[in-house]
Amino acid sequence: MNYLQLDILLRLIIAHILADFIFQPDKWVKHRQDHKINSKYLYYHTIVIGVITFLAFGNYGVIWLPLTITILHFIFDLSKSYIKNNTVVVFLTDQFLHILVIALCWLNYTGQMPVLYNQYCHLFGEPKALLIIASYIIITIPMSIVIRKLTSNWYSEAYSSDAEDSLKNAGKWIGIIERFLALTFSIMGKYEAIGFVLAAKSVFRFNELKNPADRKRTEYILIGTLISFATAIALGMAVRHFIR
Numbered sequence: 001m002n003y004l005q006l007d008i009l010l011r012l013i014i015a016h017i018l019a020d021f022i023f024q025p026d027k028w029v030k031h032r033q034d035h036k037i038n039s040k041y042l043y044y045h046t047i048v049i050g051v052i053t054f055l056a057f058g059n060y061g062v063i064w065l066p067l068t069i070t071i072l073h074f075i076f077d078l079s080k081s082y083i084k085n086n087t088v089v090v091f092l093t094d095q096f097l098h099i100l101v102i103a104l105c106w107l108n109y110t111g112q113m114p115v116l117y118n119q120y121c122h123l124f125g126e127p128k129a130l131l132i133i134a135s136y137i138i139i140t141i142p143m144s145i146v147i148r149k150l151t152s153n154w155y156s157e158a159y160s161s162d163a164e165d166s167l168k169n170a171g172k173w174i175g176i177i178e179r180f181l182a183l184t185f186s187i188m189g190k191y192e193a194i195g196f197v198l199a200a201k202s203v204f205r206f207n208e209l210k211n212p213a214d215r216k217r218t219e220y221i222l223i224g225t226l227i228s229f230a231t232a233i234a235l236g237m238a239v240r241h242f243i244r
Helices: 006-022 028-038 038-059 062-082 088-110 113-121 127-138 143-151 153-158 170-188 191-206 212-243
Strands: none
Touching: 006 038, 006 088, 006 113, 028 038, 028 062, 028 191, 038 062, 088 113, 088 212, 127 143, 127 170, 127 212, 143 153, 143 170, 143 212, 153 212, 170 212
16 A cells, blocks of 8 residues: 655654653653643643644644644643553553554545555455464463463472562563564564574573572473464464465
C-alpha cells in the first residue's frame, strides 16, 4: 500500500515527540500529577503541543487537524493525571492514543480512510496474515502458562521458601521477549540469530548461578529456557513453511 503525503504524518509524529518529551520538563509532569486540572503546566504543555503541531503540519489554512490533536492530547493528559498508579501500561496506552489520533487525523486529511478500511478487511481475510497474528498471540501469555504448568513440579525444589532475589514477573517477560525474537527469526529463516539470543541469555542468566548449591535452580531455568525456545522455533518453522 502506498500512502499519500507520508511526510505530513512523519512531521506530526516528530512534533509529538518534541512536545511530549523534549519540551516537557519533569517538573511539569509532576506538577500535573499533583494538581490535576488546576496545574498551570498542563495548559502550558497544551499550548506547546498546539504550536509545534500547527507549525509542523505546514498547511496553515487548515485549523481542524492541529486543533483536534491538541484538544485530544489535553483530554488524555488530564485523564492520566487522575490515575493514581501511573504504571508503564498507562504510559504506553497514553502514547498509543496520541499516535492513533495523529494517524486518524492524517488519514482523514489525505482522504485515505477508505483505503485503510479496505486494507483492514483484506488483512483479516488473508489466512497467512491470520496465521502470523495467531502465532505471536500464542507465544505470549498462553505459552507462559503452558511452560509454568510443565515445570511446576520442579519449582518448589529449585526455589526455597525464602523470598526470590529477582524482579517481580521478570522471568515471564524475559520468556515472552525471547520467544518473540525466536519466532520472528524463525519466520525470517535467520536461525543463526536465535543462537546468538540463546547464547546471550545463557551468559547473563547462568553466570549468576556459580554456586554448586544452585544446581537445581540452574536446571530449572535451563528446562524452561529450552522449552521456550523449542516451542517458538517449531511454531516459527511451521508458519514459515505454510506462508511459503
